[in-house]
Amino acid sequence: MKSNSMSLRSKKSSAGLKFWILTMSLVLASTLTSVTAHARKFGGDEVNNGAGLAERIVLYAYDRLPVFMNICLQSNNCKISGDERAVLSQIAASYAAERASGGQQIQFESESLKPGFFMIDGVVRMAKTGSRVGSPIYVNIDLLYTLQGNGRREAIPMSDAVALLIHELGHHQGAYSHQDLDYLGVKVASLAQNHMQITPLLPFTNTVALMVLNPLTEQAFPDVLIYAHEEVIDISAQFRASIKCPGFHLPIPIGGLPDLGVPLEKPRGATYNNLFWEDIDVDATEQEYEVKGSIAATCQERATIFTNNKDYKIRISFDAKKKDGKWFVDENKIRIEQKYEPWWKFIILPF
Numbered sequence: 209m210k211s212n213s214m215s216l217r218s219k220k221s222s223a224g225l226k227f228w229i230l231t232m233s234l235v236l237a238s239t240l241t242s243v244t245a246h247a248r249k250f251g252g253d254e255v256n257n258g259a260g261l262a263e264r265i266v267l268y269a270y271d272r273l274p275v276f277m278n279i280c281l282q283s284n285n286c287k288i289s290g291d292e293r294a295v296l297s298q299i300a301a302s303y304a305a306e307r308a309s310g311g312q313q314i315q316f317e318s319e320s321l322k323p324g325f326f327m328i329d330g331v332v333r334m335a336k337t338g339s340r341v342g343s344p345i346y347v348n349i350d351l352l353y354t355l356q357g358n359g360r361r362e363a364i365p366m367s368d369a370v371a372l373l374i375h376e377l378g379h380h381q382g383a384y385s386h387q388d389l390d391y392l393g394v395k396v397a398s399l400a401q402n403h404m405q406i407t408p409l410l411p412f413t414n415t416v417a418l419m420v421l422n423p424l425t426e427q428a429f430p431d432v433l434i435y436a437h438e439e440v441i442d443i444s445a446q447f448r449a450s451i452k453c454p455g456f457h458l459p460i461p462i463g464g465l466p467d468l469g470v471p472l473e474k475p476r477g478a479t480y481n482n483l484f485w486e487d488i489d490v491d492a493t494e495q496e497y498e499v500k501g502s503i504a505a506t507c508q509e510r511a512t513i514f515t516n517n518k519d520y521k522i523r524i525s526f527d528a529k530k531k532d533g534k535w536f537v538d539e540n541k542i543r544i545e546q547k548y549e550p551w552w553k554f555i556i557l558p559f
């Protein structure tokens with residue numbers, strides 16, 4: 209009797225498992241088609257303009273400077289004086305006019321190739337510019353990288369690029385001293401840094417890393433960038449398209465199998481944090497990476513970004529291939545998926 213009921217139960221659960229696997233494949237097929245937005249690479253399209261990681265970081269900081277400035281201008285935590293606020297507000301108000309020069313405002317040059325080009329008041333500067341809105345900003349490539357103790361060449365952090373650009377754009381607003389603009393740039397950058405999370409694959413290097421810039425309000429979405437070797441890839445649009453609000457929901461208690469869920473509304477904002485690298489597969493010519501983090505979306509009458517809900521995760525996976533001695537990310541193979549993973553998903557399948 210006992211063995212009969214045992215085998216009956218196991219038959220029932222294996223039929224149930226088949227049903228879940230069948231429905232899972234249907235759900236997967238429907239979720240994968242929904243993410244169609246494209247990734248965007250920074251730089252590399254001009255001769256001598258944006259060839260390496262640091263140059264791309266500078267170009268990204270330039271592109272998103274209004275976001276970084278607003279973090280300071282709209283926050284009570286930005287410790288700027290009234291005068292500094294006035295200059296920063298002028299820089300922000302002139303930003304569109306600065307860009308009107310056709311996207312060529314940032315120019316990369318090398319002091320070692322052009323000795324004296326960056327020499328101002330007897331000091332080799334990181335950058336130089338003119339005094340008018342729209343003047344080109346020349347950035348010294350030689351100082352964009354530092355040599356680490358382990359012999360690696362490391363690109364400047366995003367926050368340094370923000371400080372540098374605020375400094376140079378400040379010169380377009382009046383006869384301010386280099387030192388005063390340094391202070392302003394550092395204040396804007398340090399607050400911006402609070403909103404940036406960089407999760408490197410290995411400590412002390414951004415060779416492969418994920419950068420997230422979380423928004424200031426609940427009504428906006430994060431910027432998400434992949435740093436991979438010499439590339440900076442903006443996947444923000446694709447990331448945003450993958451975020452779903454909880455709607456009709458049928459939980460499946462098996463790890464690896466997604467729950468059945470039909471989102472009923474679009475989120476109005478989100479934050480992405482608690483990132484970690486989940487899977488890495490590296491050989492001589494191909495690399496596969498997977499990074500995962502908690503997503504908290506602002507949905508009507510549901511959890512907001514401040515409710516500390518850790519049940520929803522977003523997994524980002526991408527590949528890099530070696531071509532002519534350099535690594536390139538295959539933009540068509542970047543996958544971003546939201547998953548519901550509460551603690552009680554306790555059964556892990558061995559495949």
Ligand SMILES: [Zn+2]
Nearest residue numbers: 375385386389
């Ligand atoms: Zn200066």
